[in-house]
Amino acid sequence: MNKCENNDSQLRVEIGSASDEFARFLSDIPSGVLLVPTSPTGNPTELALASETYSFAKWVKKNSSDVLLNVADSPAVRVLRGAEYWFPLAFLATDVSLPIYLNLVANYLYDRLRGTLHHDSPVVELEVLFQDDSTTKRFSYKGSVAGLKAIIKKFDPNRVMDPPDV
Amino acid sequence: MFSTPQALHCLSVIDPYLRIAVVQLDDLSFPSARHSLGLAQEQIFASRTSLSVEHGDAVYDELFILEVLLNAHIDYVRYWTLLLSGSYGKSWIALQDFQDHLRILFRFLPSITQPKFLKFIEKQSAGLEKLYPFAVFCSIGGLAGTATCSICGKPINSFECDHIAGNLYRGRIAQGLVSSFSVREVSLTTNPLDKRCVLQLNDDAVQFSLVRHLSELINSPTLTPLQFDSVQFRDIPVTKKELAMVQRNDKCPCGSGDKFKKCCIDKTSVTKKHVDIVQNSETGQCFRLQLPA
Numbered sequence A: 001m002n003k004c005e006n007n008d009s010q011l012r013v014e015i016g017s018a019s020d021e022f023a024r025f026l027s028d029i030p031s032g033v034l035l036v037p038t039s040p041t042g043n044p045t046e047l048a049l050a051s052e053t054y055s056f057a058k059w060v061k062k063n064s065s066d067v068l069l070n071v072a073d074s075p076a077v078r079v080l081r082g083a084e085y086w087f088p089l090a091f092l093a094t095d096v097s098l099p100i101y102l103n104l105v106a107n108y109l110y111d112r113l114r115g116t117l118h119h120d121s122p123v124v125e126l127e128v129l130f131q132d133d134s135t136t137k138r139f140s141y142k143g144s145v146a147g148l149k150a151i152i153k154k155f156d157p158n159r160v161m162d163p164p165d166v
Numbered sequence B: 001m002f003s004t005p006q007a008l009h010c011l012s013v014i015d016p017y018l019r020i021a022v023v024q025l026d027d028l029s030f031p032s033a034r035h036s037l038g039l040a041q042e043q044i045f046a047s048r049t050s051l052s053v054e055h056g057d058a059v060y061d062e063l064f065i066l067e068v069l070l071n072a073h074i075d076y077v078r079y080w081t082l083l084l085s086g087s088y089g090k091s092w093i094a095l096q097d098f099q100d101h102l103r104i105l106f107r108f109l110p111s112i113t114q115p116k117f118l119k120f121i122e123k124q125s126a127g128l129e130k131l132y133p134f135a136v137f138c139s140i141g142g143l144a145g146t147a148t149c150s151i152c153g154k155p156i157n158s159f160e161c162d163h164i165a166g167n168l169y170r171g172r173i174a175q176g177l178v179s180s181f182s183v184r185e186v187s188l189t190t191n192p193l194d195k196r197c198v199l200q201l202n203d204d205a206v207q208f209s210l211v212r213h214l215s216e217l218i219n220s221p222t223l224t225p226l227q228f229d230s231v232q233f234r235d236i237p238v239t240k241k242e243l244a245m246v247q248r249n250d251k252c253p254c255g256s257g258d259k260f261k262k263c264c265i266d267k268t269s270v271t272k273k274h275v276d277i278v279q280n281s282e283t284g285q286c287f288r289l290q291l292p293a
Helices: A020-028 A053-063 A098-112 A145-154 A157-161 B005-026 B030-049 B057-084 B088-108 B116-130 B206-219 B240-244
Strands: A002-006 A009-015 A033-036 A069-071 A077-080 A084-092 A123-132 A135-144 B137-144 B147-149 B176-178 B181-189 B230-237 B271-280 B285-290
Touching: A020 A084, A020 A123, A033 A053, A053 A069, A053 A084, A053 A098, A077 A084, A084 A098, A098 A123, A098 A145, A135 A145, B005 B030, B005 B057, B030 B057, B057 B088, B057 B116, B057 B206, B088 B116, B088 B206, B116 B230, B206 B271
Parallel strands: A033 A069, A084 A123
Antiparallel strands: A002 A009, A009 A135, A033 A084, A077 B137, A123 A135, B137 B181, B147 B176, B230 B271, B271 B285
8 A cells, every 4th residue: 555644634545446336437438537426324325425526526627628527426415514625536537647636636725725714724535546457546635735735746656556565 | 906996996985984993993992883884884885786787797796805894894893892791602603703704805805915904813813712612513414405506596516507616706606505405413523614513601601711801801901902913822830939839728720620739749840821812923022811720
């Protein structure tokens, strides 16, 4: 597992199971990003999109129209009243690298969090599935915006393609 | 800060009222401050009602920002009115109200044009929050059904609607109006989106002792509302002279609430909690406020 941490945040890149849905995405939609609902309770019948989904998706369409981004259907949106900016699970096709996606998120957050007071403490939570040849990897992050930017800088995109740590 | 003639004219009229209101607030002349802000409010209302559909989005947006600027002043005056009258619970709500206005202003005003007064009260409000006993907040989570866009009426969580929640469109902030919501959890959190959801305390509760002490300082009047910009919590040593006067069964001077004989009696040095009301962060000049045991 490739792992980076700093004081207030945690990032993980690990081997993820190739879910049917992700496999279908890779075979049906050969490019771009798909934002999908997940079940916050683990109950597969209670799927919901994360709260930032459509704000983020519309921002990407407006500001980075070269990135093909779609949102899977979902009957509900999960709303939390904490100061978390919760991003949906994202499937990346091979033409959108992890660093590109993370930079989209970081740029969106720069815009979204304008107006935040100095003593506010927004927390970002995101999860991404991507594939390296036949290996599916899961990237997850929870922490501050500053932490995300620092980790983007420290995270070595060249190692994304390395074999999993044993 | 503004580019449209309508907003520039409106600002030129209300700015003196805002400045006068701030001076009146500092003099604790709250009715006068409210009167001045009321005059500013009339001007903004007149400017907004004079707009027609031919006016561009920028005019609507800028007048909206002026209205938020005014509301920030109104809630700031309301905060001090409530605090100094002993309504500590309600003052916490007012504190959140004017901070919400600040968030909107900082979002839509370029930082280079943000008035110094707003930056001052932002910094001050961070310190004021620390004087309150609220560190844990209630937060709900759940599943929202269709949310209608407040601007176009279409589902905001879809690409049918072009609007992004939180953005400003012709003087209105886009929001999703939820028609159905299913609560799934109620949590306690230290980092909520909305700090208004707190356990209620009576205004005479001991937990409000710090804000009560600040209120007494200002009412005395040793200090005015605009004479400090931050608050610092520190540990300071108990002097040997003070320590020598403490009896075994007295409360420990460290502020733990325990008896001295069961607390720090064997220590060679003892520290106590202390709050500095900092008049000027740059020079370090401050009022010293002892935290009660």
